[in-house]
Amino acid sequence: MAVDGITRADAEAAFDEALSAELINALPRQSAALSNLTVIPMGTLTTRIPVLSALPTASFLSADQAPKPLSEVAWQGKMLTAEEVAVIVPISETVLEDASIDVMQRTTDLIVQEFGRVLDAAVFFGTGAPATFPAGGIYGAATAGQKVAESGVPSTDLNALFALIEDLGLDVTDVFATRAMKAALRGQTGVGGVPIYVPEAGMPNVGSIWGVPTAYPLGWDKTKATAIAVNDSVAVLGLRSDVKTKVLTEATLTGFGNLAEKDSIAIRATMRVAFTLANPVSIDNPDGTLPIGVLTPAAGGQAARSSK
Numbered sequence: 001m002a003v004d005g006i007t008r009a010d011a012e013a014a015f016d017e018a019l020s021a022e023l024i025n026a027l028p029r030q031s032a033a034l035s036n037l038t039v040i041p042m043g044t045l046t047t048r049i050p051v052l053s054a055l056p057t058a059s060f061l062s063a064d065q066a067p068k069p070l071s072e073v074a075w076q077g078k079m080l081t082a083e084e085v086a087v088i089v090p091i092s093e094t095v096l097e098d099a100s101i102d103v104m105q106r107t108t109d110l111i112v113q114e115f116g117r118v119l120d121a122a123v124f125f126g127t128g129a130p131a132t133f134p135a136g137g138i139y140g141a142a143t144a145g146q147k148v149a150e151s152g153v154p155s156t157d158l159n160a161l162f163a164l165i166e167d168l169g170l171d172v173t174d175v176f177a178t179r180a181m182k183a184a185l186r187g188q189t190g191v192g193g194v195p196i197y198v199p200e201a202g203m204p205n206v207g208s209i210w211g212v213p214t215a216y217p218l219g220w221d222k223t224k225a226t227a228i229a230v231n232d233s234v235a236v237l238g239l240r241s242d243v244k245t246k247v248l249t250e251a252t253l254t255g256f257g258n259l260a261e262k263d264s265i266a267i268r269a270t271m272r273v274a275f276t277l278a279n280p281v282s283i284d285n286p287d288g289t290l291p292i293g294v295l296t297p298a299a300g301g302q303a304a305r306s307s308k
Contacts, residue, residue: 031116032217033123033237034273036174037230042238042274045082049236050075052280053288080274081132082240085115088248090256090266104247104267111269112243113218121219123235123275124176124228134277138235139225141277142292150226150298154184155196157295158209161229164293169284170231172293175214177227182216185209222297231291238274245269 040049054074061068089107096103122129126137134141148160158175165172185197190210197214199207207214212229248266252258259266279288 029113029116029218031119032176032215033120033235033275034116034239036176036213036215036232037123037235037237038232039237039239040080042080042082042240042272045240047080047238047274048077049080049276049278051078051278052076052282055281055283055286078236078276078278079132080236080238080276082238082272082274083130083132084270084272085118086268086270087111087114088253088266088268090253090259090262090264093263093265096265107267108245108269111245111267115243115269115271117218119271119273120217121221123237124217124219125221125224127219127221129275133275138228138230138277138292139221139294141290142228142294143289146290146292147294147296149296152298154181155188155190158196158227158229161227161293161295162210162212165229165231165291168231168289168291169282170233170291172212172229173232175209175212175227175229176217176220177214177295178220178222178225179216180222181214181227182207224296225294226297227295229293229295233280234277234291236276236278238276240272240274241270243269243271 040047052073053076054072056071056073057069058071059069089111091103091107118128121127122133122137124137125139126133126135129135129137146164148157148164150157162172182197182199188196190196197207197209246268248259248268250258250260251266253266256262256264256266277290279290281288285291
């Protein structure tokens with residue numbers, strides 16, 4: 001597909017002499033996966049992490065001098081493989097010269113947001129994910145027994161969702177949801193009149209449900225899930241390199257042409273990240289069931305909105 005890059009027509013509003021230096025658009029959002037799940041630095045292309053797979057077992061002795069029981073502890077290796085997310089955005093040099101805003105910085109901010117969308121969609125639903133990522137993402141790893149269908153009463157649904165994790169002997173550490181969940185819970189209270197959902201002051205995309213941090217990922221597939229609750233031991237992201245940018249001035253780009261001939265530059269951005277799911281066993285979860293709970297939308301997706 002041919003790309004024209006950011007031209008004068010694309011940035012026409014930025015040349016208005018009366019335009020404020022601030023853009024009139026939404027602030028770029030960050031990846032919910034990178035902001036909330038477990039992230040470990042990666043020094044190489046691949047990294048193996050140990051996950052507890054067998055617990056020691058003990059018992060009372062039946063008599064004096066009876067043999068002590070033997071047991072073992074085992075760890076299973078989980079592989080993280082760094083995959084690259086990338087984009088190149090050409091920009092006309094006249095746009096950079098004449099714009100009343102910092103086009104380079106604003107473009108970079110939007111690239112970071114787009115990387116966040118791509119990563120969140122892959123982590124939570126497997127959308128566009130590379131082969132080394134778990135198929136279907138966190139949502140795809142949940143079994144039928146780890147799903148709760150919306151009933152139209154959000155507080156009841158969320159309580160059942162939390163119970164799926166708690167039954168495994170773990171606590172819910174993070175909730176991820178469609179933004180419609182805000183409207184469903186706004187103004188609703190629990191025992192003692194305490195609000196179920198509390199937004200964080202000055203951060204409209206962050207809040208908590210019953211004290212558990214709640215985020216609204218980019219690229220959320222609301223046809224599959226209204227909310228996903230997890231214990232953060234389930235998901236591990238490896239960060240080989242954060243977003244890196246390089247300004248190209250002489251390159252020839254497929255679908256665009258030669259930058260110098262077109263009096264343009266280009267921002268090349270890359271990020272390398274890995275993702276895997278871990279299922280450590282515990283005393284209450286000896287089978288290593290993944291601590292994931294999914295609230296699935298009612299037919300037509302109306303239940304989450306019925307209590308507005």
